[in-house]
Amino acid sequence: MNAEAIAPKAEGYLLLGVIGCPVAQSKSPLMHGAALKEMGLEGSYVPLHVEPERLGETIAAMRTLGFRGFNVTIPHKLAIMDYLDDVDERAREIGAVNTVLNEGGRLKGYNTDGIGYVRSLKAEAAPELAGKRAVVIGAGGAARGIVDALLRENPASVTIVNRDATKAASLADAMASRGRVAALGTDKLQEAASAADILINTTSVGMYPQESATPIPAEWIPGGIVVSDLIYNPLETRMLREAAQRGCTVHGGLGMFVYQGAYALEYWTGRPAPAGVMREALLRNFG
């Protein structure tokens, strides 16, 4: 019997979750729990710890149990694509899936990280990205979605600067047909930053528990530009604190987290997500 045939009819009850390894630290259950309550929907959003070698059987179980959808986090964002029936074109271009929608037993993968990030950046710090020079520090999974979403806003240029310069180059190559994208190693960070209108940290440098670290010396940050960090724990990283002291407009990662979740919830429910309530729930949790 295939999974579709035995999928239960959990009529009216919305089963949602996040798969990752580790996943215990995830704030998604808290955020989506608050959203479901606000929307008056009966359902649950559960954290599911999934080891990489159990990914295939987990996805089969999600179909069997009738999960309406789920988020995907480290380390499964790439590997998940092998187990889905369909992958949205944009997620395929980015090369990562963070959201899965189950439509009657057919699983389709999406990526809401990049669009969530740009929505937050425009709403909170930089309403106009067209014609701007963006410098992206890092070339990991998150950077892929960010660079993709930035390029859709017609910036003058996007420069990717990474410790491992070959990873920056391969990301730049993948996006080259879409706009002006350059790749550099960290030895060129000072030069790149000096020409930036928007400087974005997509690395984990500065994240809890290494809050005293920063991906860029303060004196390399030009005064008055927009400085953005994907990290939301802590809410204000050392990089953002130092940038604010230099007169920059600063933007933290909480908004991206809220909007990537809001877009996912909109796929699952077909209704507008209560982004304000989701943000409030997170801020209360951070104290």
Ligand code: NAP
């Ligand atoms: P990833 O795929 O593991 O990529 C990590 C990146 O950080 C790589 O570019 C890596 O450089 C760089 N890096 C790590 N340690 C470094 C160090 N000590 N010095 C210099 N560079 C270093 O991780 P990811 O999924 O892209 O996530 C990156 C960050 O984004 C994390 O802090 C994560 O929490 C945050 N994030 C936030 C949201 C949100 O909703 N706000 C969503 C997704 C991710 P190499 O290539 O040289 O190793």
